Amino acid sequence: MKRLSIAAVLLFASFSIAQTDHPIVLHAARLLDVKSGKLIKPGEVLVEGDRIAEVGTSVARPKGVEVIDLGDRTLVPGLIDAHIHLFLHPGAEDLQTVQESVPQRTITATVAAREDLMAGFTAERDMGSEGAGSADSAVRNAIDSGQVPGPRLRVSGNAISILSGHEDALGYNPAQKVIPNSDQANSADELVAVERAQFKEGADFIKIYQTGHDEVVNGRFTSPFQYTEPQLEAAVKEAARVGRKVAVHATAEPGELYAAQAGVASIDHANVLGDETIRLMKEKQIFAVPTFTIFEYFAGHAASPAAEKRERDMLAIKLADFKRQVAAGVPFAVGSDVGPFPHGTQAREYTLMVKNGMTPAAVLQAGLINGAKLLGWEGQIGSLEKGYFADIVAVPGDPLSDISVLEHVAFVMKAGVVYKK
Known part of the structure; x- marks a missing residue:
């Protein structure tokens, strides 16, 4: 029998990690407000159960406390990725959804969830299981019950197209009747019917493909609406009738204007936004989720x-419009579209948003405050505050000076449980 490495044994052991029965104090050189x-220098967080009990430069030391000294690092709220695909992995997207069974893809998705958590992502929004239907609900439920490690998840099932x-x-x-990666709806009535079926199957929100067949023609980006x-x-x-939201893939x-007029929660990719769309997004606080990392990956x-050339032309147009969106005050969330590129590497999205025109603080x-709102966990995650979930990571250096330190997470805690130390 092949022996597991020590690292693998420890990782599998983390599946059964239970909530600690004693308080924990995390100490580091810095803490991000x-x-x-x-x-805040130095930074300390007192964790009791799955929640943060106190934050400051020096916190209480209750009886039986365990102190974890993380040294010259910065304590940061658990990272949030608002656009992921647990059921995709690098390779031909269409082929893997045809050649791999849903059970196989579900196992792969649990591995991807673990990789994302170990990279510091404690909450994510899965933007479509790409033909796996409600299997993402099963992964979410397994994580929530403690059967497998992974981030908090909001899931959509298949996207609608x-x-x-x-x-x-x-x-x-066509004679082969290859199953599409999406659920189909061709009218308002059909959209509502599909939504109801997806909610029955466990979807937390709805994802709709609003554009497709992207092209660059004479230096202009085009994509027909759906x-x-x-x-x-x-x-x-x-969706609002049952307290849920709609997100759209729109480029x-x-x-994009139709989506903003309808009042969706987010416009994902958002390659080129018109002036009226920007005005409505600001007015209604509709988040743009740029997903730079996937564009960079496809170009490379x-x-x-x-x-x-097509990918780089598209990326150049996207970059120019992003700078205009930043200047206009468009509200943003951070989402990478990880899946076609390796899970656990998506902190690159934070780096690229800074590289392309935003400040690290912004x-x-x-990523954290707006991400928490978009995922429906406002006041619960995204900040290190009393009463929030103890979702905490530690990174080397200062993320306000060098955002890329988020790509090197050294410590991960989710709901008071240490997964990486």
Whole structure:
């Protein structure tokens, strides 16, 4: 029998880690106050059960306390990724959803969830199981029950698209009836019916493909819309009826405008936003989720020179418009679209948002404060405050000076349980 490495044994042992029955004090050289965008020096957090009991430069030492000294590091709230795909891994997306069974993909998704957690991501929004249906609900439930380690999850099941639209198994022999990666709806009534089915299967929110077939033509980015504003409004109203939200994949106008008019929670990718769309997003606090990392990855891993040129042309247009969006005050959340690139590496998204025009403090606030709002955990995660969940990571150096330190998480705690030390 092949022996497991010590690291593997410890990792599998973490599956059964229980909530500690004694208080813990975390001590580090610095602590990030996300809301003020400042550091506390030194920083300490008192954890009791799954919650933060006290934060400051020096906290109480209750009887039986365990003190964990993290040295010359910064305590940061657990990272949030608002756009992930647990059921995807590097390779041909369409092929893996056809060639790999849902049970196999579900096992792979649990591994991906563990990798994301160990990289410091304690909360994520899974933006479509890509043909695996409600299997993401099973992964979420297994994490919540302590069967497997992973982040807090908001899941959507399959994304919703139109017949012959984005992710509809295009390019295959129609006679083979290849299953699409999305659930199909072609009218407002069908959208509502599909939403209700997805909620029955465990979806926390709805993801809709609002654009598809992206192209760069004469230096301009184009992508046809899939749903009208009234159709999207019907979807948003149905989700709101049961206290839930709608997110859209949207990359161009007028699809993004229709989504903003309908009042979606987020416009993901948001490559080129029109002036009226920006105005509505600011007014309604609709978050743009840029997903730079996936664009960078596709440009660097293109299958041909022509494909690479297309990806780089698209990225150049996206970068120019992002700077305009930042200047206009568009509200942002941070999401990487991890899955097609390796899980556990998506802190790169925070780095790229700074590289492309935002300050480290603004990106951290977008990722953590806005991310908590978008995922529906406002006041519970995204900040190190009394009463919040004890979702805490430690990074080397100062993230306000060098945001890339988030790519080197040294310590991970979720709900008071230490997963990486």
